[in-house]
Amino acid sequence: MFKLNLKIAWRNLWKNKVYAAINIGGLALGLTAFVLMLLYINYEKSYDSWSPELKNVYQIREKHDFFTPDNKEHWQEISNSRIAGIIKESVPQFTAVTKIDQEWGNGFSVKIDHADPVMVKGIKDADSAFFNVFPYQFIQGTAANALKEPNTVVIKQSLANKLYGTDHVLGKEFKLVRWRDDTGNSLKITGVIADVNTPESIQFNAVSHTGDQDHDPDQIGSSHYTQIYAKSEGDIDTLSANKSLQKVYVDFKKKSFAAEKLNFKDVYKDGKSPGLKAISLKDVHPNPPFSLNWLDKLKPVIGISIFLLVVSIINFINLATAQSVQRAKEVGVKKVLGAYKKQLILQFLIESTLQSISALFLSVILIEILLPAFNHQFNITLSFWHNEYLFSIVLQLIAVFIVVTLLAGCYPAWILSNYNPVSVLKGNYGNSLKGITLRNVLVIFQFIISVTFIIAIGVMHLQTKYISGKDLGFDRDKLINLRTGYDQNFADKIRRIPGVQYVSTTTQVMGNAFNNKSKIIYKGREVNLNGVTVTMDALQTLGVKLVSGRLFAKEYVQDTINSVVLNEAAAGLLGKNMVGQTYGKVDYQGKTITFQVVGVIKNYHNEGFDKAVLPTVYKVSHLGGTSNTNNLLVRFDTKNYKGVINKIEGEWKKLYPDFPFQYQSMDDAFSEILEENKRFMNMVVLFSVVSVSLSLLGLFALSTFVAKRRTKEIAVRKVLGASNFQIVNLLNKSFLILVVTANLISWPIAYILVKKWLEGFAYRIDLPLYPFLLSSIISIVIAVLTVSIQARKTAIAEPVAALKYE
């Protein structure tokens, strides 16, 4: 029986090739989207899982408000370096503690002998305990000895191969230059470790031990912030460990406040509180300190891909039940020949399994084709076959497959096996209305999804257009940032190059937004502003727009002392007519210094449009603040500045032979900011296209079946004198009602979703009406076209054929 059923299944598929192809193709699309998601989730879940020993590794997080994007307290990955020593001394649960310096800038310069310097990212400076905490596997050297001495470095095999073309590099030396005029450290390679096969939250290519991390700053008032990781010997009770951490931290804070003559209560007010905790390494990646974690970010996408899978399953069910009409006789006859209902259900389940297996194969092929593009889109490296977790992914796939097959197969099988033989054999199965309501509901459901997508694309397109065309408040044309500190000598040299208009620096610019809290007292009121330090002509370099007063200028001596410029946001906080007003600011010695506002400029953007421009005060310092602003702005007065940049590079090479020349144009910085949004938009577009085409496939197939089923009715109507147009209309009407209903339902849904998305932008468009109208028109037109193609085919057929056949 099984063999015969397979044969019948095959003949049926063959007879309905087109629909079978649609069915299988649709399901394959849905499966593909879902499996890609599955791969991505597996990838994210695999973070920091390259060794079982990592379960004993913890990241220490301190709660503080330094270096935060919003100047508020967060549990941060970087902590006061002194904490490491305290943990080592007073928290016995942790047997090893290591400090890892934050990486800053765009990587470090590595100079091997007399070769040109190359930039290498991910060289982390740590203390000697790094490999006591992290169980990396040494290919050369040993974990115990590698970083013992200062000025040593352990590099990953991949980097060794890149730099030297071999991993036999033990004992070789290279010079590490961390910033432009760093004298550099000569580091000796004392170990090579194997690359790991899962993504890591501490991404690095090499770990250096320069010795800088071996001691904390001498003065109690200054602190150094590093990442701190600790290791326990076996399982520990994290709750009690965290209690001890909190206790030693509070003690430490009290002690240092006493030394700094600060009052504990004064510091921790307004809801602030001291905090120190250890989180397991596996929780580090899912819990980034500032942004949403990957799962939350991904939730809409997961939702969408499940939706797509559901849509394709719906198509499958729809087509199968529509087709079941043709199978009714088979069921009726088999029943009177003595088939059990169970056997019939099994038969139809086997048929849908056959189709879903084909879909599965197709989707595996699709995944192989799509993965490179997907990887590019998400900037990750996923692979299906070479996946560390292939086994578990295959298991998940099988589970998905079984669920899909059951979902798609059960309902049609049940409908079919329930046909009553008498009515079937009497010949009125053709008009059976069974499942019609459900099919209609499913079509509506699909169109709700599609219409919502189209609306979303429309709104996103408008918002994207709005922000990419938005006035940034400064002139990003002909402006580059050299990503280095300000040096008077170098700046003077490049000022002399023809084509260069301004050279300046600022602590904050697009592409390198560093927020620094600055508390002022204005008319007895404390106000928190964002403080930016600039050189005299930085604002001119940026090309900001003056609202009132003046910008900084050399002619005013006081400008380097106590003049400030506010942006409109800050002026708005303080009051009207701010030019000429003064405010006070307490310096670190407790003295109040008076500053005078000399100008107010229009807000200009340093960050994405999801963030509002902070109320900011600009202040000149002779050196442009410290030497490591890491921004050196150069404005050109010519459009063709390529040659000018080459000349600047020439000057650079003369002065800084050990550090490669790097720059970013403000145009690129801006595109980078738009990038994330663009990615999201691309993804929505992709998913919409898939979803809309799935719905159309479904509608196409369904209308074919309806047309087919009504062939005789249509023939009779034609004989009675109906025109082709009237017949096309007849068929369209029933579908049009469904599509219109779907539109009505999707409007409020899309409204809520799109509104929520827009609210994520500090700068956004008003919710426009026309994407809604447009999507309705598009969906209706496409639906009518799809149905009409089928209906016309039936309508223009010779009526005799249909009538004779009966």
Add this chain to the structure above:
Amino acid sequence: MIQLTNIEKYYANKGVKNYVLRLVTTTINQGEFVSIMGPSGAGKSTLLNIIGMLEEPTYGTYHFMGEDVTSLSERKRIELYRNHIGFVFQAYHLIDEMTVYENIEAPLLYKKVGSAERASRIADLLDRFNIVAKKDLFPNQLSGGQQQLVGIARALAAQPSIILADEPTGNLQSAQAEEIMSLFKKLNEEEGITIIQVTHSEKNAQYGNRILHIADGVVKEDVAVLS
């Protein structure tokens, strides 16, 4: 073999009962060849469907081979289909996706007949009905009469004790009809298979040995055919 007592069947329409069958009481014995006749709409098909357990009577009792059919489980009924009842339809109702051979084979598969036995029975039937050459064709490649031969072959494959046929020759020319009727007669006489057929043709009814005349759901006459 079949014992019907006070069988009634009605359809309620807007509270009004439309009787299709009224107080039908009759017994059909093993080996009989019964023809049911009557005007269109008299309830012939309904009666045959009740006998074939495709429909349930609204009232009355029905014993098939000594068993009360009304209390029969689904499973038991399917067992009866597999082992005792063969259906032949006016519209043939062959399965379009199966070849002639496969159509005849289907009931044997449900009955779980071994493959050697299956092959020999099918070969026998194909031979007997002269359709060996057609065994790999699909139903839509056969003439109506040929399709009905396959339909009968399929009904016979499971070696039933009774064949229920609703206007088996309704769609056929008289020559083909005669062929099928003499086939029925032969099966009845030589193999002792009980046959119940619905027919409009007096001539066809003469092949059997008993005629039930039905009008307005009531058995008007029950006559023996003299051969």
